[in-house]
Amino acid sequence: MISRLLKVTLTEWKLFFSDPAAVLLLVVAGILYAFYYPTAYVNQTVVRVPVAVVDLDHSAKSRELTRMASATQQVEVKAVFNDMLEAETAMAREDIFGFMVIPENMEKDLLNKKPTKINIFTHGAYVMLHGTIGTAFSTCALTVGAVSKVKAIALSKKVPSAKAMAMRDPIPISIQTMFNNTGSYSNYVVPSVLVVILQQSLIIGICIMGGARGHRRFRRNERYSEVENESMPYRYLGRSLAYFLHYCCFILFYHCFIYNLFDFPRRGELLPMMLFAVVFLTSVINFGMCLSQVFLHRESSMQLFLNLSIPILFLANFSWPSYLMPSWMVGLSYVLPSTFAVPAWLSIEQMGGDIYDVAPKLYLLAIQSVIYLVLGMILTHLRDKTHFKTGDM
Amino acid sequence: MLKGLLKTIGKIYFGHKIVLWMILTILPVGVSVFMLEMFSSEIVQHVPIGIVKQDDSELANKLEMALRSSPVLDVKVLCHDMSECEHAVIRGDLQTFVVLPYDLDRRALRLETPVIPVYSSGQNYLTNMFATKEIRAVITDVGEKLFTASFENPVKTEIHSVGNIEGNYQGFLALGLVSAMFHLAAMLVAVYIASFPLRDRRVREFYQSAERSWLTLAVASFVPMTIIVWLEYMGCYAYTHRMLMPMGFEEFVMVSVAQFLMVVSCVGAGMAFVGITGVMRIATGVSGVIGGPAFAFAGQTFPVMAMPFAVRCFAFVLPLTHVLRVQSMMLLGDVGMAESWEIIKLMAGMAVFWALLGSFTMYLRWKYRLSHDSKLPVVVDDENPIDIEKTVHETSMRHQEAKHD
Structure with a gap:
């Protein structure tokens, strides 16, 4: 029994390497993307974003503020302009991505204890730069304001400056960033993307290979072979095992090599990692096995799933939280293994979550696996019995 | 010639091609609207x-x-x-x-x-x-x-996101994602249209219906899809943009030109992939590898200037990077419009290059397949091409049965 199963597994594994399209998806894509994606973010954070200051005050205080902005790590003051139009033109040329407007009479107003407002403008199309520039400029401006306020408190309440500082901010906060404390963009993006890459390449790869279908027409020379005409459960489970073992290698490769190479945190413990690999891969393989029975042509799965990659990534609670999505969309996302796999993987590998932390998501993946296994077997059985005139499957 | 052109268009686009219409219309438009719906709450809350x-x-x-x-x-x-x-x-x-x-x-x-x-x-x-x-x-x-309740803060700050006053996430991301969708879709559709005659062995059939003119065949194959993808793209872009500052007519024209040039470049690239590989599966895979993650390299999420030099070069080659720049410049109004001309010129050059390369490689590929197919003993009916494999299999079965008898 086992030898029959292993024979199917081995034959399927050999077949990956004899079909260029399958090699591209099941071997090359997984390796190439693992290097391709993180390379863009190898610098991890955005520093020294080019910005400008529009100084309408021309005072000692405004120059101090400009110097403070120049000294921050996040931005680099490229120019000091005298009017806003110059700054807007520079922003349109993308010489700068934001600017701070120091209003006229700022110093005078501060000395007269009148409030003053500093406007910060960022480019509306770049989400990351908006945050970086906004934080850098407002920190500088608020620091100048804080110094003035402390002076005012000390003078009016007749207290020492240390006490005045405590009165200004009696309950300071200290923000501790857990798990990605450098604010690295690659730590944020790449681990989620890697899981989606595994899922997408595996699903498309299975569809390209025709899933568990017997007597595959594209295998011109071997379609009448013993393995190709093996009974359905052996064919289904044997081929699934080939994909499972192949992708276990990928998970190991990512964990041991890619994570090391690109310096991603590796907090995953062995047991949760193994359980994750089992339930995630079985869920994706069975999902792929179901879908492979739907397409008439091998390429159709590629055309569909390549188009769906972006929504699938966003449905996995990546970047945009699921509680802000419409409920029908959240319901739809439950069909996809990545919806549970991406948060589970992040919990295990990035945050060092134990088995109890990820259990709810792994249960859901396991339920998906069982449902897709039953569905996949039924669809394969039906497909084996159907004669199709069109398509190359 | 016009008759041949229309006949070929009819054969390519209306020959019961569910997959073609799915990837040409339903998927790009559907996914774009889906992404907009995803960001419908506009800002992060709760x-x-x-x-x-x-x-x-x-x-x-x-x-x-x-x-x-x-x-x-x-x-x-x-x-x-x-x-x-x-x-x-x-x-x-x-x-x-x-x-x-x-x-x-x-x-x-x-x-x-x-x-x-x-x-x-x-x-x-x-x-x-x-x-x-x-x-x-x-x-x-x-x-x-x-x-210090009586002490007002002497300095207050206000952060304005130019062109996207409310910091709407649809403006931040959805505009770029819609462009990325059409960037990929244009490549995939071009690959499909360029390669399905090769896959189904119908090059000779299409060539004959195009009255033996390669130019007519190329126009019939790629011009309708380019126009359809472009119009869809413009529609989805306008629909997405409704949440942001209203655009002037001139700005809309400028963006539309950039979008058209992006579509032409992507169609040319798709043609070139098929021309070089000759197989739909591989060409689709190549398009997916290049077009799929293009958004990550185009600079809207992580700025191009912070990427390594090699990646910056790759980002420069992608038409998406440039169309996103034009779109983001339009958020700045008149000032942005003046600056976007340079990018439009660059994109025009890119479109011409890819269109010429795609046309040339496809011409060679079609020509090769025409001469290759003519050597095969295949009789091609107008609508129902004969399945060679099935015929060969049936013949061998008959031969074996005869042997047994």
Whole structure:
């Protein structure tokens, strides 16, 4: 029994390497993307974003503020302009991505204890730069304001400056960033993307290979072979095992090599990692096995799933939280293994979550696996019995 | 010639091609609308946070109430200890938790400045940014009112996102994602249209219906799809843009030109992939590898200037990078329009290059297949091409049966 199963597994594994399209998806894509994606973010954070200051005050205080902005790590003051139009033109040329407007009479107003407002403008199309520039400029401006306020408190309440500082901010906060404390963009993006890459390449790869279908027409020379005409459960489970073992290698490769190479945190413990690999891969393989029975042509799965990659990534609670999505969309996302796999993987590998932390998501993946296994077997059985005139499957 | 052109268009586009219409219309438009719906709440709000309330004083209650009343935050749990909240963060139930330490009120009143630790998961970049900023604002506001309520803050700041005043996420991301969708879709559709005659062995059939003119065949194959993808793209872009500042007619024309050039470049690239590989599966795979992650390299999320040199070169080659630049420049109004001409010129050059390369490689490929197919013993009917494999199989079966008899 086992030898029959292993024979199917081995034959399927050999077949990956004899079909260029399958090699591209099941071997090359997984390796190439693992290097391709993180390379863009190898610098991890955005520093020294080019910005400008529009100084309408021309005072000692405004120059101090400009110097403070120049000294921050996040931005680099490229120019000091005298009017806003110059700054807007520079922003349109993308010489700068934001600017701070120091209003006229700022110093005078501060000395007269009148409030003053500093406007910060960022480019509306770049989400990351908006945050970086906004934080850098407002920190500088608020620091100048804080110094003035402390002076005012000390003078009016007749207290020492240390006490005045405590009165200004009696309950300071200290923000501790857990798990990605450098604010690295690659730590944020790449681990989620890697899981989606595994899922997408595996699903498309299975569809390209025709899933568990017997007597595959594209295998011109071997379609009448013993393995190709093996009974359905052996064919289904044997081929699934080939994909499972192949992708276990990928998970190991990512964990041991890619994570090391690109310096991603590796907090995953062995047991949760193994359980994750089992339930995630079985869920994706069975999902792929179901879908492979739907397409008439091998390429159709590629055309569909390549188009769906972006929504699938966003449905996995990546970047945009699921509680802000419409409920029908959240319901739809439950069909996809990545919806549970991406948060589970992040919990295990990035945050060092134990088995109890990820259990709810792994249960859901396991339920998906069982449902897709039953569905996949039924669809394969039906497909084996159907004669199709069109398509190359 | 016109008759041949129309006949070929009819054969290519209306020959029961469900997959073609799916990837040409349903998927790009459907996915674009889907992405817009995803960001329909527009801004980040209700970020789940937890509170570890070690102090049960008036000040701690005041802080808790202030955090609860913030629209950006949603206090989900009052944890008994830090470990409970920490595990909730690992499970993904919480984004952040605030610890209100022992003796907070007493120490604050004695001006001992008790620090309030805020623990936030950096793994969720966006929600982390919003949550920590809001918590800081809320706590600072409460703190300021303790001793210096009569002192106004001398400096106030206001951050404006130019062209996207409300910091709408549809503006930040959806415009770029819609462009990325059509960038990929144009390549995939071009690959499909260029390669299905090769896959189905119908080059000779199409060539004959195009009255033996390669030019007619190329026009019939690629011009309708280019126009359809472009119109869809413009429609989806206009629909997405309705949430942002209104665009002037000239700005819309400028963006449309850039979008057209992007579509032409992508169609040319798709043709070139088929021309070079000759197989639909491989050409689709290549398009997917290049076009799929293009958005990550185009600079809208992570700026191109912060990428390594080699990646910057790759980003420069992608038409998406340039169309996103034109689109973002239009957010700045007239000033942006003047600057976008240079990019349009660059994109025009890119479109011409890819169109010529695609046409040349496809011409060679079609020509080769025509001469190759003519050597095969295949009789091609207008609508139903004969299945060679099936015929060969049936013949061999008959031969074997005859042998047995």
